[in-house]
Amino acid sequence: MSSPTIRLGLRDWDHLVPLMSGRVQVPGFQVEIDARDVTPDVLAEPGLDGGETSFSRYVRARAAGDDRLVGLPAFVMRGFRxxxxxxxxxxxxxxxxxxxxxxxxxxxxxxxxxxxxxxxxxxxxxxxxxxxxxxxxxxxxxxxxxxxxxxxxxxxxxxxxxxxxxxxxxxxxxxxxxxxxxxxxxxxxxxxxxxxxxxxxxxxxxxxxxxxGFVPGIHLVTLKKEVVEAHPELPAALLAGLEASKRHWLDRRRLLADTTPWLLHSLTESAEVFGADWMPYGTENNAAMTRAFCEELYAQGIAPEPIDPAVVFPLPLAAVAAA
Structure with missing residues (x-):
C-alpha cells in the first residue's frame, strides 16, 4: 500500500532543502514541496494540504474561531527585527x-x-x-x-x-x-x-x-484541518521531518562553510550565543514567544480582544528528530 502524498507550499528556505531534495524523509508519508517565490494562501489553493503561513494571520484566525488551519510549532521564518x-x-x-x-x-x-x-x-x-x-x-x-x-x-x-x-x-x-x-x-x-x-x-x-530567550517567529508551517483529521499521525511525523531537515542542513553548513567569506564565523558565534539551536521547534519551546506575540497583537490593536495563547497550537507537539 503506497504512502499518502502530502503537498506543501513553502518558500525555499535553505534549512528545508534536505526535505525538498529527498535527503530527509517523513516516515509514512510522501511529502511533495512546491517551492514558492511568495508565501502561499494555503486555504485558497485546493491542491495544497498545507504550507507556509503568516504567524499573525494564523493567530488572528484561530483567535476568531477559524480552525481551518492547524499550525505546527515549526517556524520556518524567524529573525530579529x-x-x-x-x-x-x-x-x-x-x-x-x-x-x-x-x-x-x-x-x-x-x-x-x-x-x-x-x-x-x-x-x-x-x-x-x-x-x-x-x-x-x-x-x-x-x-x-x-x-x-x-x-x-x-x-x-x-x-x-x-x-x-x-x-x-x-x-x-x-x-x-x-x-x-x-x-x-x-x-x-x-x-x-x-x-x-x-x-x-x-x-x-x-x-x-x-x-x-527567543528569536521572533514570523512564518510557520500549517496543515489543513481535514488533512489532519484524515491523518492524525501526520503533524508529529512532519514536525520530526522538519526537525531532521534543519539538523541535516546545519551539519552540512558547518562542514561546507565556504559559501560566504564569513559563514564559519557566523555559525561559530551563533553556537556560542544561542547554544545548539536558535530556531527550536515544538510547542513548549515556543511558548514564551507565542505568548509575547499574542499580547503584542492585542496591545497594538491588531487583535480586537486579548488572545489566549492556548488556542494557537492545539496539538502539544515536541520536536523529535526522525530516525
Missing amino acids: HRCVLVRADSPLRSFGRLAGARVGLTGWPDSGNTWTRALIRAAGVDLSGIEWRVGPLAAGEVGKERLGDRPLPPNVSAMAEGESLVGELAAGRLDAILTPFMPPEFFTPDSRFRHLLDDHPAAERAYWAAT
Missing part, C-alpha cells in the same frame, strides 16, 4: 526612541514581522499612535500582497498612493524611516542611500535574546 528599520544615510536618527512623532512607512500593517518591529519601538517608550504610518510596497510595481488587514485602520495609518513606494518616499525625505523585512537591492552597494537605524543592530539583538 532590530535590523528591519532603515533610514537615509544622512539621517540623524539612530535609536527607536527617536521615532516618536516620525513619519514611518511599512510593508504591511498586520504583518508578523512589522508587529514585532513595532513592539521594539513601543518598548522604547514611543507612543505608536503619535507616529504617522504609511503602508505600501517596498519598491514600485510590487503587487499581490494584502497590506492593510481586515480591521479598520487607526486614524494615523494610511495607504500609500498608486505608484508610490517606501524606498522612493524615504529617499525623497517624505518618510523618516521604513520597516521592511527585506533589504532593497541598493542596500548591498557601497553608495547606498540607506542604512540601518541602529549602528550596531547585532548587539541590540543579542541583548534582546538575553532578555527574552
Whole structure:
C-alpha cells in the first residue's frame, strides 16, 4: 500500500532543502514541496494540504474561531527585527526612541514581522499612535500582497498612493524611516542611500535574546484541518521531518562553510550565543514567544480582544528528530 502524498507550499528556505531534495524523509508519508517565490494562501489553493503561513494571520484566525488551519510549532521564518528599520544615510536618527512623532512607512500593517518591529519601538517608550504610518510596497510595481488587514485602520495609518513606494518616499525625505523585512537591492552597494537605524543592530539583538530567550517567529508551517483529521499521525511525523531537515542542513553548513567569506564565523558565534539551536521547534519551546506575540497583537490593536495563547497550537507537539 503506497504512502499518502502530502503537498506543501513553502518558500525555499535553505534549512528545508534536505526535505525538498529527498535527503530527509517523513516516515509514512510522501511529502511533495512546491517551492514558492511568495508565501502561499494555503486555504485558497485546493491542491495544497498545507504550507507556509503568516504567524499573525494564523493567530488572528484561530483567535476568531477559524480552525481551518492547524499550525505546527515549526517556524520556518524567524529573525530579529532590530535590523528591519532603515533610514537615509544622512539621517540623524539612530535609536527607536527617536521615532516618536516620525513619519514611518511599512510593508504591511498586520504583518508578523512589522508587529514585532513595532513592539521594539513601543518598548522604547514611543507612543505608536503619535507616529504617522504609511503602508505600501517596498519598491514600485510590487503587487499581490494584502497590506492593510481586515480591521479598520487607526486614524494615523494610511495607504500609500498608486505608484508610490517606501524606498522612493524615504529617499525623497517624505518618510523618516521604513520597516521592511527585506533589504532593497541598493542596500548591498557601497553608495547606498540607506542604512540601518541602529549602528550596531547585532548587539541590540543579542541583548534582546538575553532578555527574552527567543528569536521572533514570523512564518510557520500549517496543515489543513481535514488533512489532519484524515491523518492524525501526520503533524508529529512532519514536525520530526522538519526537525531532521534543519539538523541535516546545519551539519552540512558547518562542514561546507565556504559559501560566504564569513559563514564559519557566523555559525561559530551563533553556537556560542544561542547554544545548539536558535530556531527550536515544538510547542513548549515556543511558548514564551507565542505568548509575547499574542499580547503584542492585542496591545497594538491588531487583535480586537486579548488572545489566549492556548488556542494557537492545539496539538502539544515536541520536536523529535526522525530516525
